[in-house]
Structure formats: C-alpha cells, structure tokens
Amino acid sequence: xxxxxxxxxxxxxxxxxxxxxxxxxxxxxxxxxxxxxxxxxxxxxxxxxxxxxxxxxxxxxxxxxxxxxxxxxxxxxxxxxxxxxxxxxxxxxxxxxxxxxxxxxxxxxxxxxxxxxxxxxxxxxxxxxxxxxxxxxxxxxxxxxxxxx
Amino acid sequence: xxxxxxxxxxxxxxxxxxxxxxxxxxxxxxxxxxxxxxxxxxxxxxxxxxxxxxxxxxxxxxxxxxxxxxxxxxxxxxxxxxxxxxxxxxxxxxxxxxxxxxxxxxxxxxxxxxxxxxxxxxxxxxxxxxxxxxxxxxxxxxxxxxxxxxxxxxxxxxxxxxxxxxxxxxxxxxxxxxxxxxxxxxxxxxxxxxxxxxxxxxxxxxxxxxxxxxxxxxxxxxxxxxxxxxxxxxxxxxxxxxxxxxxxxxxxxxxxxxxxxxxxxxxxxxxxxxxxxxxxxxxxxxxxxxxxxxxxxxxxxxxxxxxxxxxxxxxxxxxxxxxxxxxxxxxxxxxxxxxxxxxxxxxxxxxxxxxxxxxxxxxxxxxxxxxxxxxxxxxxxxxxxxxxxxxxxxxxxxxxxxxxxxxxxxxxxxxxxxxxxxxxxxxxxxxxxxxxxxxxxxxxxxxxxxxxxxxxxxxxxxxxxxxxxxxxxxxxxxxxxxxxxxxxxxxxxxxxxxxxxxxxxxxxxxxxxxxxxxxxxxxxxxxxxxxxxxxxxxxxxxxxxxxxxxxxxxxxxxxxxxxxxxxxxxxxxxxxxxxxxxxxxxxxxxxxxxxxxxxxxxxxxxxxxxxxxxxxxxxxxxxxxxxxxxxxxxxxxxxxxxxxxxxxxxxxxxxxxxxxxxxxxxxxxxxxxxxxxxxxxxxxxxxx
Numbered sequence: 001x002x003x004x005x006x007x008x009x010x011x012x013x014x015x016x017x018x019x020x021x022x023x024x025x026x027x028x029x030x031x032x033x034x035x036x037x038x039x040x041x042x043x044x045x046x047x048x049x050x051x052x053x054x055x056x057x058x059x060x061x062x063x064x065x066x067x068x069x070x071x072x073x074x075x076x077x078x079x080x081x082x083x084x085x086x087x088x089x090x091x092x093x094x095x096x097x098x099x100x101x102x103x104x105x106x107x108x109x110x111x112x113x114x115x116x117x118x119x120x121x122x123x124x125x126x127x128x129x130x131x132x133x134x135x136x137x138x139x140x141x142x143x144x145x146x147x148x149x
Numbered sequence: 150x151x152x153x154x155x156x157x158x159x160x161x162x163x164x165x166x167x168x169x170x171x172x173x174x175x176x177x178x179x180x181x182x183x184x185x186x187x188x189x190x191x192x193x194x195x196x197x198x199x200x201x202x203x204x205x206x207x208x209x210x211x212x213x214x215x216x217x218x219x220x221x222x223x224x225x226x227x228x229x230x231x232x233x234x235x236x237x238x239x240x241x242x243x244x245x246x247x248x249x250x251x252x253x254x255x256x257x258x259x260x261x262x263x264x265x266x267x268x269x270x271x272x273x274x275x276x277x278x279x280x281x282x283x284x285x286x287x288x289x290x291x292x293x294x295x296x297x298x299x300x301x302x303x304x305x306x307x308x309x310x311x312x313x314x315x316x317x318x319x320x321x322x323x324x325x326x327x328x329x330x331x332x333x334x335x336x337x338x339x340x341x342x343x344x345x346x347x348x349x350x351x352x353x354x355x356x357x358x359x360x361x362x363x364x365x366x367x368x369x370x371x372x373x374x375x376x377x378x379x380x381x382x383x384x385x386x387x388x389x390x391x392x393x394x395x396x397x398x399x400x401x402x403x404x405x406x407x408x409x410x411x412x413x414x415x416x417x418x419x420x421x422x423x424x425x426x427x428x429x430x431x432x433x434x435x436x437x438x439x440x441x442x443x444x445x446x447x448x449x450x451x452x453x454x455x456x457x458x459x460x461x462x463x464x465x466x467x468x469x470x471x472x473x474x475x476x477x478x479x480x481x482x483x484x485x486x487x488x489x490x491x492x493x494x495x496x497x498x499x500x501x502x503x504x505x506x507x508x509x510x511x512x513x514x515x516x517x518x519x520x521x522x523x524x525x526x527x528x529x530x531x532x533x534x535x536x537x538x539x540x541x542x543x544x545x546x547x548x549x550x551x552x553x554x555x556x557x558x559x560x561x562x563x564x565x566x567x568x569x570x571x572x573x574x575x576x577x578x579x580x581x582x583x584x585x586x587x588x589x590x591x592x593x594x595x596x597x598x599x600x601x602x603x604x605x606x607x608x609x610x611x612x613x614x615x616x617x618x619x620x621x622x623x624x625x626x627x628x629x630x631x632x633x634x635x636x637x638x639x640x641x642x643x644x645x646x647x648x649x650x651x652x653x654x655x656x657x658x659x660x661x662x663x664x665x666x667x668x669x670x671x672x673x674x675x676x677x678x679x680x681x682x683x684x685x686x687x688x689x690x691x692x693x694x695x696x697x698x699x700x701x702x703x704x705x706x707x708x709x710x711x712x713x714x715x716x717x718x719x720x721x722x723x724x725x726x727x728x729x730x731x732x733x734x735x736x737x738x739x740x741x742x743x744x745x746x747x748x749x750x751x752x753x754x755x756x757x758x759x760x761x762x763x764x765x766x767x768x769x770x771x772x773x774x775x776x777x778x779x780x781x782x783x784x785x786x787x788x789x790x791x792x793x794x795x796x797x798x799x800x801x802x803x804x805x806x807x808x809x810x811x812x813x814x815x816x817x818x819x820x821x822x823x824x825x826x827x828x829x830x831x832x833x834x835x836x837x
Contacts, residue, residue, distance in 0.1 A: 043765045045810050059806055
C-alpha cells in the first residue's frame with residue numbers, strides 16, 4: 001500500500017501557454033487568476049517586470065513571463081491573464097501569461113524529472129499529458145536571483 | 150496556574166524599574182547624599198524583587214534582594230555611597246538586564262547566578278557598617294510600626310463588613326477547630342495602577358499557594374473584570390502565620406497597603422486586638438510610612454504611567470481600516486468628477502466633505518495613539534555616556550533636550566540603534582582626550598548634546614559635540630589610502646562631498662580600532678537605517694570646534710498629503726511636505742551651469758531635474774514653451790522637478806510595492822487612486 005501511495009502521488013498543475021509552448025505551474029502556489037487589468041509601469045525595475053497592479057487594495061508586482069524567458073513582447077489579448085502566485089507567506093507576485101488552458105492532474109510516473117535550464121529558468125521536469133508535453137515551472141527559481149537577473 | 154499571561158506586564162515593568170534605577174543611580178553618583186534618590190532606588194529595587202519572586206525568577210530575586218539590602222543600609226545612614234559601590238550597582242543592573250533579556254527570549258531567566266556580583270555586594274554591605282546595625286534597625290522598625298498603626302483606622306478594615314453565609318461560617322469554625330488560622334484582609338492597590346485585575350490576580354495566586362480564600366468582596370469574577378475600586382477584601386484560611394500571608398500579599402508590586410487581621414465571625418467575639426502591620430524588619434511598611442509622610446516627593450516619577458500599552462498589531466489593523474476608508478473616500482471623489490451637473494450633486498458633495506472630515510479626524514487620532522515620546526529611546530543614553538566616559542578616560546557630559554518630542558512608534562523602535570551609534574561616535578572620535586582639551590584651552594569636560602524638536606511635518610534630532618570636528622583632509626587621505634577614491638578625485642572634492650565619504654560602507658578614520666567604535670560599520674548603517682525610515686542625515690563641522698549631525702525624520706509613515714502630477718500619461722505623487730512652490734518657467738529662461746539645466750528663481754539658482762527622463766518616459770514630440778516646475782527642498786537645498794501636468798492635492802495611503810520587484814530609490818512606494826489605478830510616489834529627497 002505504502003509503495004502504491006508514493007507511486008500514485010498526483011499533483012495538480014495549471015497549464016498556461018506562451019508562444020504555443022505549454023507550461024505547468026504547481027497549483028499549491030497559486031493564489032488567484034485575474035483578467036488583464038491596468039498595469040502601472042515601474043521605472044528602473046528589472047526589464048521583465050511589467051509593473052504593479054492593484055489587487056483589492058494590495059499592490060502586487062507583475063512579471064511578464066515572456067520577457068523573463070527572453071521571448072519577444074506581445075500585444076495583450078482577451079485571453080491574457082495574470083496568475084497571482086504566492087511563493088512565500090506574505091509575498092505575492094503576478095505572472096503575465098498569454099493564455100490559461102486548464103488544470104491537469106499528473107501522476108508522479110508521468111513526470112520526467114529533469115533539472116535543466118531554459119534561459120536561466122529552472123524547470124522542475126516535463127510532464128506527459130495525453131499526447132502533449134508540459135514543462136513544469138519551478139516557481140522558486142523564477143523568483144530567485146531576481147536581483148541579478 | 151499559568152503565569153505566562155503576566156509575563157509581558159512583568160517584562161514591561163521590569164524595564165521601567167530598571168530605567169528608574171539607572172537614572173537614579175546616575176543622580177546618586179553625582180550627589181551621594183541625596184536621600185530622595187536613595188529612597189527612589191530602594192523602592193524600585195524592592196518592586197523588582199517582589200515581581201521577580203512572584204514570577205518565580207529566583208536568581209533575579211536573589212540579586213535584587215541583595216541590592217535592596219545595600220540601599221536599605223544606605224538609607225539608614227549606616228553606609229555611604231562610594232564610587233566603587235556605584236560601579237557594583239551598575240554591574241548589578243546590567244546583570245538584571247541580562248536576566249530580563251533571557252526572559253524575553255526564552256521565558257526563563259537563564260543559568261547565570263552572578264555569584265561574583267552578589268559577593269561584592271555583600272562585601273560592600275559588611276564593609277559598610279556592622280555593629281550598631283541590629284539595634285537601630287529594630288527601633289526604626291518599631292517607629293514605623295507605630296506610625297502605620299495610628300494611621301490605620303477602622304475604615305480600612307473593610308473585610309469586617311463582609312457578610313458571610315452559613316456554609317462559610319461553618320468552614321471558618323471547622324478551620325479553627327483544626328487549628329488553622331483564619332484571616333481577614335483588605336488590600337489597597339496603588340491608584341496609579343493600570344492593571345488592577347492583574348494585581349489582584351497575583352495577590353489571589355500568592356495567597357492560594359499557602360491557603361484557601363473562602364470569600365472575597367467583590368467576587369472573583371468582578372475582580373477579573375476590573376469591576377472594583379482600588380481595594381478588595383477577602384477571608385483566608387491558612388496554616389501560615391499572619392506575617393507570612395501579609396508578606397506574600399505585600400510582595401505584589403503596586404499594592405499600596407495590606408490590612409490583615411485574625412478573623413472572627415461577627416457577633417461571636419470582639420475583634421482580636423490588632424496585630425496588623427507587624428512586619429519586623431521588612432521594609433514594605435517603612436516604605437509606606439515614608440510615602441505617607443512625604444507624598445509630594447513622588448512627583449519625580451516619570452509620567453509614563455499614564456500611557457496605555459497597546460498591542461502594535463491591533464493598531465496596525467486599525468491603520469489598515471483607516472486606509473480603506475480613505476480609499477473609499479477617494480472613490481467617491483472620482484465618481485463625483487465623472488457625473489457632473491446633477492441636482493443631487495450638492496448633497497453628494499456635502500457627503501464627501503463629511504466623509505473627509507471623519508477620515509481626517511480618524512487619521513489624526515489613530516496617529517496620536519501611535520505616537521510615542523522619544524524619551525523611551527533616549528533615556529538609556531546618560532548611562533551609556535557615563536560608562537563610555539569611564540572606559541575612554543575622557544570627561545564628558547550629555548545634555549538632552551526635547552525628550553518629550555513624539556514620533557511614530559515604528560520610527561521610535563528603529564531609531565535607537567542609529568542614535569546610539571552616533572553618540573558613541575561623538576564620544577570616541579568627536580571629543581578629544583581630556584589632556585588635549587586642556588592644551589587647546591577648551592573646558593576640561595567635553596559636551597555632547599542631543600536635541601530633538603518638531604519642525605513642521607518632520608522631527609529633527611541633532612547630535613552635537615564640541616570636540617575636534619572632522620578634518621576633511623584627513624578624511625580624504627584616508628579614503629585615498631583605502632582605495633575608495635583616487636588622489637585626483639580627492640583634490641576635486643568639495644568639503645561636503647568629502648564629509649559624505651564618512652557615510653560610505655567600511656569607512657573609518659580612526660587609526661586604531663577600539664571596542665567602542667572605529668570598525669567603520671557605523672555611519673553607513675546609520676544612514677541606511679534613517680533613509681529606510683524616510684529621513685535623512687546631514688553633517689556640518691568646524692575643525693577644532695565640533696561636529697553636528699542632523700537627523701530629519703518624518704512624523705508619520707503611513708498616510709501623507711501629496712501633490713498628484715502627470716508625466717506623459719502616467720500619474721505620480723510627490724509628498725507635499727517637501728514642496729516649496731510650483732512655478733511656470735519659460736524654456737528660454739533655462740540657463741546652463743556645467744552642462745546642467747538651472748533656473749534663476751528670484752535670485753536663487755535652482756537645478757532642474759527632468760522627471761520624464763529620470764522615469765524613462767517616451768520623448769515628447771515637441772518641447773512646449775512653458776514648463777511646469779515643482780520646486781522641492783531637502784534641508785536648505787532646492788531642486789526643480791519638471792512635470793507635464795498638475796492634477797491636484799490628495800491624501801494618499803502609502804503602500805509597499807511588493808517583495809520581488811527592484812525599486813529605484815527615487816520611488817518610495819505606491820498608492821491606490823480613487824479609480825483603483827496605482828500611482829507611484831516620488832521620493833523627492835533622492836532627487837535633490
């Protein structure tokens with residue numbers, strides 16, 4: 001039984017799209033998903049920060065994931081969303097993505113562990129879902145080393 | 150029973166008593182004959198001992214007990230105050246502070262017995278005076294007793310009026326048949342006591358440890374709810390003697406008086422002759438006797454008693470509510486701007502005005518709750534300077550003014566360390582050694598001044614010493630030697646720039662490192678901390694005459710008045726308190742000094758800062774003929790900020806920008822406007 005429990009451990013991920021590629025974000029980190037709203041630019045901040053938004057009286061910095069990955073900037077569309085992620089207690093950060101697709105459950109065996117870098121972003125691994133591949137983002141590494149980025 | 154809920158009270162009060170002790174011992178050092186001071190010290194030491202005992206901190210109790218003994222001797226004129234004794238007492242206070250530190254962190258006093266200090270204290274005690282002691286003591290005690298007795302009339306024995314039910318009567322009779330003691334007691338709590346219920350609880354707890362309380366008036370529940378005046382009565386059944394019970398009760402601090410007697414069921418027999426207040430050598434009664442004799446002397450007590458201790462978390466919640474309220478108000482304002490020409494417009498506006506009045510008042514009153522006099526930070530400095538004076542072998546004195554200046558609690562909590570750094574700096578680097586001072590014809594004793602005062606929306610704190618001043622050339626040379634700057638840079642530097650070098654990390658001019666200062670971690674930390682609080686530091690110095698550090702701090706941090714401006718299509722807030730004027734400037738009037746834009750405003754040359762360039766805004770297609778310039782000041786320097794549009798004045802709530810985004814120092818935070826949009830706040834101090 002114990003063995004089974006380990007093997008069958010499932011985790012839920014929110015699948016987002018960036019330029020046709022699919023990324024998964026661990027649902028336990030996600031606080032909220034909001035529609036695109038007015039973003040106030042913050043001068044002299046890191047280049048991949050779009051600015052700050054007002055989320056019910058709280059001011060939250062928003063990172064443009066496209067820019068963080070070194071992709072080009074893209075017009076916002078109706079599908080653009082800001083995912084509010086809570087990597088630590090009392091600290092939130094918004095992540096701007098092209099589109100939010102769905103929530104998937106991946107079992108441990110469907111995830112291929114891989115610690116490789118993509119533009120300095122550490123991926124947790126790659127998940128197989130139906131016949132597509134989902135790169136699982138390591139949230140901690142996205143927010144780590146922001147000072148040097 | 151669990152004492153942890155009283156731990157906080159204990160910690161706060163111990164701090165207060167320690168402060169009193171420090172202050173008074175300092176006075177005593179200057180005037181060894183001052184009997185008022187000795188009394189004050191004695192009282193504080195005694196309260197400390199009682200409190201430590203109640204809380205079960207045995208080591209601390211022992212130390213304070215021995216300290217109390219020494220002062221008891223001094224008070225009775227059997228010992229005199231010597232410099233050695235003062236040193237020991239200071240060591241003693243440090244040790245108590247250490248205990249307290251342990252208690253704060255672990256709720257336990259730690260393992261240090263401080264045997265050596267206790268031994269020294271006792272040695273002092275023995276050396277002081279022996280022989281005649283016992284006899285004198287006795288007679289003194291007797292006098293006190295007599296005094297106390299006469300002053301206690303029947304009125305004080307309120308417990309005689311306790312009505313008792315049959316079953317209580319039975320309990321008393323039964324207890325007596327078992328040879329147990331039955332006492333009636335009335336406890337009077339000091340009128341200045343803030344937490345009467347807690348005091349009463351400590352009394353109950355103490356008594357219950359040795360016996361049983363069969364009845365109390367008012368009832369236990371009422372006492373817990375503080376539904377009583379300054380006294381309460383109770384009936385106690387115990388094995389212990391009258392003196393022991395009385396001692397237990399009197400050991401709780403802020404108890405003014407305990408009237409306790411054997412209790413007889415009313416109507417049975419006459420009340421047994423009063424044995425009250427038979428306290429032998431125990432000083433409690435004496436203390437009271439003195440208090441009664443000279444009530445006017447208590448006016449030297451700090452007014453801190455009147456303050457209410459409020460949990461800072463609760464205040465923060467309150468603050469947040471107020472900020473929400475202001476945001477709501479701003480929402481109303483923006484709606485009103487959109488609607489326009491309606492008949493209901495006027496009443497709508499009235500509503501807004503009303504709301505505005507409420508929020509302003511609310512803001513002010515909440516702010517007042519958060520304000521704390523700076524005294525709570527600076528009152529430990531005289532002691533520090535005294536110790537430094539001994540350690541460095543320099544004569545110096547500290548003159549403080551404006552201790553009652555009030556600052557926001559958050560600022561107060563942070564300002565202590567920077568101020569301490571600066572004072573240490575002045576004492577170590579600033580003042581010359583006593584010999585040098587005499588050679589220079591200066592007064593032998595160096596002076597350090599600490600002045601605080603309110604200046605508009607700021608509070609200014611000055612640290613002034615009459616020492617050697619800063620040798621600018623020496624600073625430059627040292628900076629070159631350590632590789633902070635090149636020789637050419639040094640030659641080009643103005644005096645002001647050179648002094649700013651002192652605030653660089655890891656910079657120190659002291660040739661040798663002492664354990665007081667000189668490691669170079671001082672001034673840059675000071676500067677960082679103060680700028681983190683939204684303030685700034687300035688230095689002015691005159692070689693040979695002294696140095697003056699001026700710290701300017703904002704009164705409050707959370708809600709400010711700001712001018713809303715537009716740069717391109719972005720909105721920014723500039724704090725109103727730094728704005729001098731707003732000017733309309735013709736582009737043709739702009740002059741150039743060293744390739745920098747300046748304007749000549751009524752005879753003052755003011756540098757211009759193009760906010761659009763600073764903020765990386767897109768270029769404007771064509772330059773307008775007139776520029777709107779907001780003149781801001783920092784200290785006596787002024788700068789003009791070029792903006793595109795004025796939007797008006799608004800009360801804004803400062804919010805942090807979140808953890809992960811890097812913020813340039815010219816942006817001090819953000820605020821939420823009425824329509825939900827976020828506007829950044831410009832820290833004009835960083836642009837001047």
